[in-house]
Amino acid sequence: MVEKQYGMQVDFELQFDKASELFFDLAKKENILLAGQPRLDPKSELDAEKIVFVAFFEVLPEVKIGDFSTAEVTKYTTDISDAEIDRALDVLRKQQVHYHPRGEAGPHGDGGANTAAQAGDQVVIDFVGKIDGVEFAGGKAENFEYVLGEGRMLPEFEAATLGLKAGESKTFPLSFPADYHGKDVAGKTAEFTITVKSVNWPHLPAVDDAFALSLGVTEGGVAKMREEIKENLERETKRRTTSLLKGEVMDKLNSLCELDAPKTLVAQEQERLVESARQDLMQRGVPNAKDAPIPADIFAEQALKRVRLGLILSDLVKQQNLAATADQIKAEIDEQAATYEDPKEVVRWFYSNPSRLKDIENLVLEDNVIKYFTSQAKVIDKAVTFEELSKPSLRI
Numbered sequence: 283m284v285e286k287q288y289g290m291q292v293d294f295e296l297q298f299d300k301a302s303e304l305f306f307d308l309a310k311k312e313n314i315l316l317a318g319q320p321r322l323d324p325k326s327e328l329d330a331e332k333i334v335f336v337a338f339f340e341v342l343p344e345v346k347i348g349d350f351s352t353a354e355v356t357k358y359t360t361d362i363s364d365a366e367i368d369r370a371l372d373v374l375r376k377q378q379v380h381y382h383p384r385g386e387a388g389p390h391g392d393g394g395a396n397t398a399a400q401a402g403d404q405v406v407i408d409f410v411g412k413i414d415g416v417e418f419a420g421g422k423a424e425n426f427e428y429v430l431g432e433g434r435m436l437p438e439f440e441a442a443t444l445g446l447k448a449g450e451s452k453t454f455p456l457s458f459p460a461d462y463h464g465k466d467v468a469g470k471t472a473e474f475t476i477t478v479k480s481v482n483w484p485h486l487p488a489v490d491d492a493f494a495l496s497l498g499v500t501e502g503g504v505a506k507m508r509e510e511i512k513e514n515l516e517r518e519t520k521r522r523t524t525s526l527l528k529g530e531v532m533d534k535l536n537s538l539c540e541l542d543a544p545k546t547l548v549a550q551e552q553e554r555l556v557e558s559a560r561q562d563l564m565q566r567g568v569p570n571a572k573d574a575p576i577p578a579d580i581f582a583e584q585a586l587k588r589v590r591l592g593l594i595l596s597d598l599v600k601q602q603n604l605a606a607t608a609d610q611i612k613a614e615i616d617e618q619a620a621t622y623e624d625p626k627e628v629v630r631w632f633y634s635n636p637s638r639l640k641d642i643e644n645l646v647l648e649d650n651v652i653k654y655f656t657s658q659a660k661v662i663d664k665a666v667t668f669e670e671l672s673k674p675s676l677r678i
Contacts (some may be wrong), residue, residue: 317342318546340544345597348538350658355530357656359665360519362512366668370511371489374497381482384448393483398445401431405443406479411456411472418467425479443476451477515668517621522671528648531655535594536587543589551585552578595651602654606646611639614646 302322308314317340325334381404382388385397399405404427411421428434430443442454453475462468487493494507502509556576563571599605619628632638 314341317544318550340546342593343541343544345593346540347594347598347601348540350534350538350655351660353534353538353655353659354662355527355534355656355659356662356664357527358523358671359663360523360668360671361665362515362519362668366515367508367511369669370515371508374511375486375489375493378487378493378496379484381484384481384483390485397481398447399430399443399478399481400483401444402429402484404429404482404484405446406482407443407476408479409474409476411474413467413470413472418472420464421467421472421474429484439474439476442474443478446476446478446481448478448480451475519668519671524649524652527656528652531652532591534659535598535651535655536590539590539594541590541593543586543593547589547592548582548585549578551589552581555581555585595647598651598654599647604647604650604654606643606650610646610650611642614642618642 321338322335323338325336382390382393384393384403386392406425406427408424409422409426410417412418413421430440435443436456436458438454438456442452442456446452453473455471456474457471458464458467458469460469487496489504491503494503497507499507499510556578559576559581560571560574563574568574615629615632616625619625619632622628632642
């Protein structure tokens with residue numbers, strides 16, 4: 283009995299492999315463009331001399347490319363001015379901030395005659411909060427340190443601290459927002475008493491050659507530092523404006539082109555997105571992420587859009603000969619490598635791995651599609667500042 287069942291299994295697998303081979307040969311001969319893997323189901327009994335299989339499969343759909351001349355997209359541009367460089371320098375200086383007690387003389391001064399807590403000061407306080415006269419969890423701390431104006435504390439708490447000097451205390455009411463993360467106190471009013479232990483004023487490094495050296499600028503001093511900051515801002519500007527334009531173009535392509543996305547490909551993309559989400563949770567150390575249930579349905583819309591765009595781009599690239607060339611790939615790699623200390627090593631790193639090279643190829647291909655689309659559509663040029671470019675309202 284065991285031998286018979288084993289023999290039947292072997293015979294079935296042989297015939298299944300043969301049927302699969304015949305199916306793919308026929309599909310190739312008839313130029314059938316398959317969408318995903320076919321499913322072969324046996325139609326006859328497994329112990330039959332010849333097993334008949336029924337093939338279930340989807341084919342790639344016809345893509346109807348729309349009229350791009352009816353589309354309108356916005357192309358953002360940003361010029362990096364001295365003011366933008368100054369703002370970047372302020373951020374870099376704040377990263378090296380250190381604090382001194384107000385009123386105490388030191389190498390950098392005493393912070394001025396006013397020793398009361400001011401915006402930007404670092405304060406060290408003790409505080410205790412009560413609701414209906416009873417202390418609550420998380421409402422008490424000693425030697426608590428924070429910087430006024432950074433938004434770490436609720437506005438009412440910061441407002442009560444402003445103007446106090448070391449050694450002074452204050453009692454005040456504080457209303458927790460209804461959506462406060464601490465559910466036990468959300469929507470309630472507490473009474474807080476704070477005692478200021480110390481008030482420290484911020485000292486920022488001067489913009490000089492020593493500061494430039496601290497940032498890794500070994501030659502050229504302040505002038506070279508400003509030049510490098512401008513180059514970095516210009517690279518970031520290019521990245522952001524390209525990303526905005528790409529998002530808008532892809533949305534237009536998705537809405538202008540017609541096709542029926544194969545369910546097989548959409549399901550496969552959903553599974554890929556589920557696995558990607560799981561890997562992200564695991565990398566962030568989320569407990570039980572490996573076995574946590576992640577419904578594929580939550581990625582249905584995203585998967586559908588990605589499949590549609592993949593088919594649209596593939597068809598458009600073939601129609602308009604937009605494939606990435608070797609010279610374009612090399613130029614993109616050289617541009618990315620130029621931002622590193624050893625560009626030649628970075629170039630070798632890209633070319634030594636087919637997967638990394640494929641990523642660059644796809645990036646260039648998308649750039650080609652964007653250039654073609656914008657050559658056909660109406661493009662509105664809009665100048666914005668670097669600060670405006672960073673606002674979420676511009677995100678696609």
